[in-house]
Amino acid sequence: MQTFEQELRGTSLLLSDMALDTDLQKLSTIAPAMSGFDQIQAVTRLQSRMRLLQHSNQYITQARAYIPLIDKTIEATSYEKAMTEEQISALQRASQEVVSQWEDTLLLGQTYPDILREGSQPSFAVGVALSSDKIGQALRQLAGAGGDAVLISTDARWQIASSEEASAIGQRLVTETEPVLANGAPNSGVSRMTINDRQHWVSIEQSPFLNAMLIVSSPEAQTTGRLGAYRYLLIGLSAFSLMAVALFSYWIYRRFHQPLHRIVRAFRKVEQGNLQVSLQHHHRDEFRYLYAQFNQMVEQLQTLIGAVYEQKIHAQRSELKQLQSQINPHFLYNSFFTLHQMAEAYDVDNITRFTRHLGEYFRFITRSASDDVTLAAEMAHAQAYTEIQSIRFHNRITTVWGELPADVERLAVPVLILQPLIENAFEHGLEHKEANGRVQIMCRLEGDMLRIAIEDNGDSLSEERLRQLQQGLKQTAGHGSEVTGMYNVHRRLQLRYGPDGGLVLARSALGGLRVDVRLRYGKERINHDSTIDRR
Known part of the structure; x- marks a missing residue:
């Protein structure tokens, strides 16, 4: 419709331009005054x-200009x-309505002037005739096979149809479509209606x-008509597609997702420490x-x-042997000098006590039996050491021992975990400390942990020195740190009990250093008497 309208607009503009044509104006106004040659030339140009x-325009079959003066x-x-007169009237209507009909022909025209007095003729009239056959052919192409198309004026004065059937129902189509146009858009509309007992779009x-x-x-x-078949075809294709997607998803799950999920679960088990995967x-x-490769990795990890565990065990035993072999020469010399002084004084009772405790002390640290002893045996060795020191210092330092709970007497602990701390x-x-020195050893159960607190009332511990000692405990896990005394005990306890075991350093309420020995209670016990327990 837009293409047809644009072509007729162009033709209407050309007809309007004809009113300004010089030859047409001369022939319509001064033709009698023109020579015969001038008239012929003007007509030829027109x-x-x-x-x-x-x-x-492809739809124009004839163009003509009527000049009443000639x-x-x-x-x-x-x-x-x-x-x-009928043709002139049709051209006058066409100038006002664009398209008018004369007999079986559609006309586009222009008269000058546009408005005439009754009974007068125009100066000239220019018009073109449109081909109904070509317009009908275009309508048949537009309607397609089985369809109809009608180009009809809104007042039903003229119409061109694609077929005789469409021409016969043209008036009815106008009548039927008026409600649609009234309720729909002003320039277009689509509806479903019954024509000749059949439904049409x-x-x-x-x-x-x-x-x-x-x-x-x-x-x-x-x-x-074919939409039903297409609908079933679409349903079938949709069902087939869903089945294919489901099967493909299941295949993807079996071949990729499930194996990935299985290996992720296996890695999580390994992360939790389970190497039996x-x-x-x-x-x-x-x-x-x-x-x-995963199985090979797990085997290599095992x-x-x-190997690392065995290496740690060997290192721990080596450190223990090293600690046992580190007999403080000053302690040995001082012990002999103390024994010499008591012998000069004929102090037989103290010599008896001193030599008994000294013998027990050296027998314990030079033992080559198991690396573990009962907590009662470890406490007895530490008490032997304090008895030796109390004789050496002539009661200048007092040692206070708390009661050892009966439930932990048979608790298996690493050897030499208390005496090095008391010696420190x-x-x-x-x-x-010249007098009134005090060392205090107390035991306390806290849940599944046993705490043994070793405190002194020394007055030479500064805050800076305390921070250095605490930092030294954190560095014992690193390689190359000094492994002596207190640090040796801390490392062996952590190897045995994990991060929860070991030493905790703080300032004592007595004023000096407080060392808390943390042991896992109930973890292990020794159910038979060891060699060191028999005196």
Whole structure:
């Protein structure tokens, strides 16, 4: 519709331009005063313009100009007699309505002047005839097979149909479509209506310029007849697609997601410390290689962890042997000097006590039996050491022992975990204490932990020195740190009990250093008497 309207707009503009043509104005006003040669020249030039006008639009079959002054109608290639009054009236209507009908022909025209007095003729009239056959052919192409199309004026004065059936129902289509246009958009509309007892889809497009409408109807059975078959085909394809997607998803799950999920679970078990994990894969694909490498990695981890554990055990035993072999020469010399002084004084009772405790002390630290002893045996060795020191220092330092709970007497603990800490209190905490020195050893159960607190009332411990000692405990886990005395005890306890075991350093309420020995209570026990327990 838009293409047809644009072509007629162009033709209407050309007709308007003809009113300004010089030859047409001369022939319509001063033709009697012109010579015969001038008239012939003017008519020839006007015919040339008529030919251009005729070929400007594919739907134009004839272009003509009527000049009442010479009583001739000039066409593209010939002269004709004057137009009839009916033709002139049709051209006048066409100038107002764009398109009008005369007999079986549609006309586009222009008269000058536009408005005439009753009984008067125009100065000239220019018009073109449109081909109903070509317009009908275009409508048949638009309607397609089985459809109909009608180009009809809104007042039903003229119409062109694609077929005789469409021409017969043209008036009815206009009547039927008026409610649709009233309720729908002003320039277009699509509706479903019954024509000749059959359902049709009707499309309507209006043209205010032509004062006409284009109506295209198509039988519903032809438009949607195959949709049923297509619908079942679409349903079948959709079901097949869903089944294919489900099967493909299941295949993806079995071949990729499930093996990945299995190996992730295995890694999480290894992360939690479970190395008894083995994966099997039956397909010959990349996951089989991954599973094999995972199993190999777990085996290597087991080997490495076993080697590291054994290395730690050997290191712990070596450190223990080193600690046992580190007999303080000063302690040995001082013990002999003390024994010599008591012998000079004939102090037989103290010599008896001193030599008994000294013998027990050296027998314990030079033992080569198991690395573990009962807590009662470890406490007895520490008490022997304090008895030796109390004799040496002539009661300048007092040792206070708390009661050992009966439930922990048989608790298996690493050897030499208390005496080095008590020795540290005597040698460093109370080194400058001239009198009233005090070392206190107390035991306390806290849940599944046993705490043994060793405190002194030394007055030489500064805050800076306390921070250095605490930092030294944190560095004992690193390689290359000094492994002597207190640090040795801390490392061995952590190797035995994990991060919860070991030493905690703080300032004592007595004023000196407080060392808390943390042992896991109830973890291990010794159910038989060891060699060191028999005296």
